[in-house]
Every structure is written in C-alpha cells, then in structure tokens.
Amino acid sequence: MNLMERLKEVLKQKDYKLTTQRKIIFDVFSEHGEKHLSPEEIYEIVKTSHPEIGLATVYRTLQIFDEIGMIKKMNFNDGCSRYELTDENESEHHSHLICTQCSKVIELEDEELESINEILEKEKKYNIKEYNIKFFGVCKDCTK
Amino acid sequence: MNLMERLKEVLKQKDYKLTTQRKIIFDVFSEHGEKHLSPEEIYEIVKTSHPEIGLATVYRTLQIFDEIGMIKKMNFNDGCSRYELTDENESEHHSHLICTQCSKVIELEDEELESINEILEKEKKYNIKEYNIKFFGVCKDCTK
DNA sequence: TTAATTGCAAATGGTTTGCAATATT
DNA sequence: AATATTGCAAACCATTTGCAATTAA
Numbered sequence A, B: 001m002n003l004m005e006r007l008k009e010v011l012k013q014k015d016y017k018l019t020t021q022r023k024i025i026f027d028v029f030s031e032h033g034e035k036h037l038s039p040e041e042i043y044e045i046v047k048t049s050h051p052e053i054g055l056a057t058v059y060r061t062l063q064i065f066d067e068i069g070m071i072k073k074m075n076f077n078d079g080c081s082r083y084e085l086t087d088e089n090e091s092e093h094h095s096h097l098i099c100t101q102c103s104k105v106i107e108l109e110d111e112e113l114e115s116i117n118e119i120l121e122k123e124k125k126y127n128i129k130e131y132n133i134k135f136f137g138v139c140k141d142c143t144k
Numbered sequence C: 001t002t003a004a005t006t007g008c009a010a011a012t013g014g015t016t017t018g019c020a021a022t023a024t025t
Numbered sequence D: 001a002a003t004a005t006t007g008c009a010a011a012c013c014a015t016t017t018g019c020a021a022t023t024a025a
Helices: A003-013 A022-029 A039-049 A055-067 A108-125 B003-013 B022-030 B038-049 B053-065 B110-125
Strands: A071-075 A082-083 A092-097 A103-108 A127-139 B071-075 B079-086 B093-099 B105-107 B129-137
Touching: A003 A022, A022 A055, A022 A082, A039 A055, A039 A082, A039 B071, A055 A071, A055 A082, B003 B022, B022 B038, B022 B053, B022 B079, B038 B053, B038 B079, B053 B071, B053 B079
Parallel strands: A092 A127, B093 B129
Antiparallel strands: A071 A082, A092 A103, A127 B129, B071 B079, B093 B105
C-alpha cells in the first residue's frame, strides 16, 4: 500500500476528511522524505503551487498527521518544531546526530542502532514504548 | 568545592559578574536539584522571597548559566524549556524517562546507561560530544 | 568610575483560535 | 443537507530586547 492510500485509510478510520489541502501537504512529505521540515518551510513549499493555503491550515494539518501517526513531531532546539514522515517499519524509534557547528541533522542508520535494543531490553521495567536519541557533535563535513 | 564557589569561579572566568540575582536564582537549583525547572517556575519560586526580580532577568540568567555550563537546557515538549543542574562528573550525558500518562520525568541511573557508552564507541566517527536520550513510556506509578 | 546588569514594558515569533465562508461525505 | 475544514486576522504565550536606572568590580 502506498503512502497516500495509507493516509486516506488512517484519516477515515479516525473520522477525518481527506481534503485537497491535506493531500497537498502530505505530498510535501513524500517529496521531501529525508528532511525534517518545519511548518514554515512546508508552508513556503506549498505556497509556490497553492498560494491560497493558509499557514494555520498547515499547523492544523501537521497536528492531525502527528496525532494519527503519519508524521512525527520533533524538536531540535532551533526555535520551531520539525516533522518527519513516520517509517512504517520502525516507527517509534528516532535517532539523530545534530552537528553543533552547521546544525545539520543526520539520521542514524539502522545498523548503527543495534545496541539501542539492548538498552530497551534492560529498561523493560519502565514499559518503554518509544525512544528519541540525539547525539550532539561535529559532522564529517565540519570536521574537515 | 561547593556549587556556589564553582559558579563564582566560572562566572569570573568568563567575565560575568556575580550579582545578587544570579546568586538567588542559582540557589533555586541547589534547593531543587532533582527537578527540571522552567523559567516561569523559577521566577515564581524566586518571587516569594525577592519580589523585585523580573522575569527577563531569570531568562537572561538561565541563558548565561547554560552558556557557562552550570545548568543544561532541555526540552520535554511541554511548551517551555526546562533546566537542570549540571552534574560535574558525567556532565554531558542526559537520559530521561518521560511518562506519557502523567508527564513525570525520571532521571535514569548511571548503571542503567552502561550500554550507551558502547554506542558512543561505535559512533566515534561522528565526533560525538554529547548525547540526549529520551525514553517515552509509562512509569511505575501509572502502570499500577 | 565605568561597563555590565537589572527591571520594566514593549516587541518578537512560533503557534493557536474564533468565525464566517467553503468543501467533504 | 449536515458537519468538518478552511482562510484570515486576531489572540496567545514563551522568550527576547531597548532603555534608563542601578550595581559590581
């Protein structure tokens, strides 16, 4: 099942309507899957093809997408929230490297995260459902 | 060396003055060491004994304390930033459990974090200086 | 004495909300 | 047709800033 169909299904399931605006905003995520977009950035992208869409709609839509689990809200301490498309497979585990020099955000690869599962095992007594790990350091580009 | 002396020293080292207000605000951390306080909460505490202190001073002071490394700014997605006294020993590594039901924040114990070091080893190629891990789940109280 | 710091009030900027018009089911 | 959603503008709220008065060094 592709992403848009999944969106359609999950929206219906929660009694939300599939509006033109929601489709357009969701498309931005499909086309910028790798990035962590802020509401303002999404608004700017959407405006180029659909100038009539309001910023408030973007915010409300992001809230709903987050609530139904299609995207994930995150905070990189840069003054705004950022959103990333949820990965169907390992949906609730997030791990990023944030470069303290250029502020670039790098997604860590699966293989690099194996040991996290060990920690989760250890922490089972807390009923952990999700984790969010940020490593702060200097990325390869800035190290040069 | 006690905390206040350390503050005094680090402030001087960075050419900041040790003002009455800074002492008062720092005392709040000594007295509420275990909590993650927001600027507003600190302001409320401080006001009871020193009503003349302004909220802006609290914000500016927290910024400086964070900059000089005496406290650490963190974000629990509850609409404000929160600060915690820096631990001299393992200063740059933070790990919390956030209860998704009661929003309580629990600091994880050292022993529970051993495996994090393994990850850090693995990630050395990124020049990692600091990490910040949040586990989301249900705490013991809420599990009952 | 002099530059940093403070308190206050006003400004800022990301996010939310009220409401009448519009679109989805 | 009934209800949710939209766009707009105004409101909100955490945080920042300008400035004249105060204080630490």
